[in-house]
Amino acid sequence: MTRKERYAFVLDYFKQHAPNAETELIYDNPYQLLVAVILSAQCTDKRVNMTTPAIFEEYPDVEALSHATFDELFPLIRSISYPNNKTKHLIGMAKMVVDKFHGEIPMTVEELVELPGVGRKTANVITSVVDNQPNMAVDTHVFRVAARIGLTLNATTPLATEKQLLEFIPKELVHIAHHWLILHGRYICIARTPKCDECGLKPVCKYYQKNVKPGVKAIG
DNA sequence: ATCCCGAGGG
DNA sequence: CCCTCTGGAT
Known part of the structure; x- marks a missing residue:
């Protein structure tokens, strides 16, 4: 099976089996999405959604957030992973948007990654969701799932995974394919013990062939 | 115990 | 490349 055929199968x-999201980040504009995505690292969307309403009420735009102090913002983020870092990142991000980008959230990956707390994954999410750019955000799910089902070959970094996926996925499908991979990884192809019995991708899955398929010795 | 749509710094 | 940050749900 060629890689092209593998992608077509997947x-x-x-x-035909579009995974359904149980919860997604709630936002009304690019500013709110950026804040929500920065907060979402190592944290469920559900918990992010519990904290953002208070943040958006207190700081309705980047200008307002740029004037926030650490002690004001920290309590609103306290219940999320890495509250210290995220508080600093949010304020630093807002200040840079105001000072360097005239109060407008920049909409290129190169500019976005200049912002504190914004890495390549977050920049790809923002540009693809807000501006419909055919960019592929590679998080832990996309990285793991793509490797298991053979969409990537010897990809050891998220950037390598991103490039290989973009090479084979039609531009008009990049956005939805990203969502599919995320949700498949979140609910079926979970990190520890993937639910292979619920997965129709077994025929192309290297992980299944190697570690799960009956009669084949598990490697771990 | 292990997992959640990572980023920054060493 | 590695490590740290760091809270809540299951």
């Missing part, structure tokens, strides 16, 4: 499978 994309066709997801088209």
Whole structure:
């Protein structure tokens, strides 16, 4: 099976078995999405959604957030992973947007990654969701799932995974494919003990062939 | 115990 | 490349 055929099989499978999201980040504009995505690292969307309403009420735009002090913002983020870092990142991000980008959230990956707390994954999410740019955000789910089902070959970094996926996925499907991979990784192809019995991708899955398939010795 | 749509610094 | 940050749900 060629890699092209493998991609065709996977994309066709997801088209017919589109995974459903239980919770997603709630936002009304690019500013709110950026804040929510920065907060979402190592944290469930559900918990992010519990904290953002208070943040958006207190700081309705980047200008307001740029004037926040650490002690004001920290309590609103306290219940999320890495509250110290995220508080600093949010304020630093807002200050830079105001000072360097005239109060407008920049909409290129190169500019976005200049912002504190914004790495390549977050920049790809913002540009693809807000501006419909065909960019692929590679988080832990996309990285793991792509490797398991053979969409990537010897990809050891998120950037390598991103490039290989973009090479084979049609531009108009990049956005939805990203969502499919995320949700498949979150609910079926989970990190520890993937639910292979619920997965129709077994025929192309290297992980299944190697570690789960009956009669084949597990490697770990 | 282990997992959640990572980023920054060494 | 590695490590740290760091809270809540299951």
